[in-house]
Amino acid sequence: MANRILVFFFKILRRLRRTFNKFVLQNRITSYYYLSNKRFKIDKGFTAGPQFSIHTDLSETAVCIGKHVTARENFRIRMGNSGQLIIRENCFFNNNCSINCLGTIEIGNNNQFGEGVLFYDHNHRYANKSELISGQGYNVGTIRIGNNCWIGSNVVILKDVSIGDNVVIGAGCVIYKSISCESIVVNHQNLTITTRL
Numbered sequence: 615m616a617n618r619i620l621v622f623f624f625k626i627l628r629r630l631r632r633t634f635n636k637f638v639l640q641n642r643i644t645s646y647y648y649l650s651n652k653r654f655k656i657d658k659g660f661t662a663g664p665q666f667s668i669h670t671d672l673s674e675t676a677v678c679i680g681k682h683v684t685a686r687e688n689f690r691i692r693m694g695n696s697g698q699l700i701i702r703e704n705c706f707f708n709n710n711c712s713i714n715c716l717g718t719i720e721i722g723n724n725n726q727f728g729e730g731v732l733f734y735d736h737n738h739r740y741a742n743k744s745e746l747i748s749g750q751g752y753n754v755g756t757i758r759i760g761n762n763c764w765i766g767s768n769v770v771i772l773k774d775v776s777i778g779d780n781v782v783i784g785a786g787c788v789i790y791k792s793i794s795c796e797s798i799v800v801n802h803q804n805l806t807i808t809t810r811l
Contacts, residue, residue: 653675653676653677654676655678655679656679657679657680657683657703658681659681659683660682660683662686663685663686663688663689663709664687665687665688665689665690666688666690668691668692669690669692669693670694671694671695673694673697674696675696675697675698675699675715676698677699678699678700678701679701680702680703680704680723683701683703683704683707684705684707685706685707685711686707686709688709688710689710689712690711690712690713691712692713692715693716695716695717695736695754697715697716697717697718697719698715698717698719699713699718699720700719702720702761703723703724704723704724705723705724705726705727706725706726708727708731708767711727711729711730712731712732713733714735714736715733715735716735716736716752717735717754717755717756717773718735718756718757719733719735720756720757721759722762722763723762725759725761725762725765726764726765727769728765728766728785730767730768731765731769732769732770732771733757734770734771734772735754735755735756736754736773737753737772737773738753739753754773755773756773757771757773757774757775758775758776759771759776760778760779760781760795762779762780764781764783765783766782766784766785766787767786768785769786770788770789771789772789772790774792775789775790775791775792775793776793777789777792777793778793778794778795778796779795780795781795781798782797782798782799783799784798784799784801786801786803787799787801
């Protein structure tokens with residue numbers, strides 16, 4: 615009997631936490647919408663776990679998220695330099711994904727992203743040896759991802775990359791060049807295992 619009461623109590627707590635999290639998320643989305651002068655648009659069915667955040671500068675950045683996009687814990691979006699981010703419908707982002715956009719990032723429909731997937735559409739400039747790297751700005755590009763892709767955990771997607779439809783990318787890959795439709799990409803690591811003497 616005591617176990618049933620405890621289970622019931624935890625179910626009530628979980629439901630209250632979900633309701634509170636939805637309220638906080640909706641409040642955050644509304645504030646982003648008005649603070650960005652209505653350049654931040656989210657369609658119906660968007661859900662995000664704790665620590666969802668968007669950081670943006672005062673430029674003309676724009677974020678458009680389609681219907682039924684789900685993001686788990688610690689999903690971060692960083693915008694700047696009038697960057698444009700489009701995430702289309704029915705995409706899923708697992709824990710700790712991060713999108714860093716100074717140019718253009720466009721993600722198609724029905725994509726799945728494993729934990730810790732990172733997007734960078736820019737690189738630091740470093741050609742001038744007499745200047746700090748941090749002061750030389752960025753080379754900015756684009757990232758485009760098609761539809762129905764499965765991107766494994768800890769994949770890093772870099773600038774000037776286009777990924778076609780129906781692509782599968784295995785865990786731990788660094789994607790620095792474009793991938794055609796219907797491709798499977800894996801990272802062949804050579805593990806050297808020796809016995810301790």
